[in-house]
Amino acid sequence: DWWGQWIEMAIILANTSEERDYIIEVLDDVINSKGDEWSVEHNVQRAQQYKLEVMSKSGTPEEQRKFMYDNVGNPDFRRRLLQMAWDEGNHKEVLRLAKDGAKHDSRLPGLVNEWRKWELKTYRHMNNKANTLKLAQYFFFEGGGFGEREYSMEHMYALIKSLVPEEDWPNFVDTLSQEAIKK
Numbered sequence: 001d002w003w004g005q006w007i008e009m010a011i012i013l014a015n016t017s018e019e020r021d022y023i024i025e026v027l028d029d030v031i032n033s034k035g036d037e038w039s040v041e042h043n044v045q046r047a048q049q050y051k052l053e054v055m056s057k058s059g060t061p062e063e064q065r066k067f068m069y070d071n072v073g074n075p076d077f078r079r080r081l082l083q084m085a086w087d088e089g090n091h092k093e094v095l096r097l098a099k100d101g102a103k104h105d106s107r108l109p110g111l112v113n114e115w116r117k118w119e120l121k122t123y124r125h126m127n128n129k130a131n132t133l134k135l136a137q138y139f140f141f142e143g144g145g146f147g148e149r150e151y152s153m154e155h156m157y158a159l160i161k162s163l164v165p166e167e168d169w170p171n172f173v174d175t176l177s178q179e180a181i182k183k
Helices: 002-013 017-031 038-058 061-070 075-087 091-104 109-125 129-142 153-163 166-182
Strands: none
Touching (some): 002 017, 002 038, 038 061, 038 075, 061 075, 075 091, 091 109, 109 129, 129 166, 153 166
């Protein structure tokens, strides 16, 4: 981890545009490195985060946002962009980023759950019952994560029950049971 500590110190101490440009040049070498190993991907994402930090010292918010969008595969950037879109009330963009994230990170169940939580939050806020029900079923079977009561089976069951009309409930429970047997 020594490399990261040196870069962090360099970012803190860089006072001129030439020094910041040099750091960005070094970071770009890492960002442009190739390889399929987990460590290469991790180093690229970390270098992207450092580059954003350098940009925050001298770049505009628009440049920083564009950089995050250009590198939205970085989970930290996706988180930031989701929060920014949410804060701006841009629910369409929240859904787009979340769905794209679930597709992009399909091999990483923890990240898929994180992006689907954003979808669920947005659909609930928009009072979109059909998509809320769909995602509540997803979390009913998949769970949200250790210690996350809000996404527990019990909470999702209660949410599902609140969304399904009373007269349809017995048939819906049968459908849930059949799905549970398949899983």
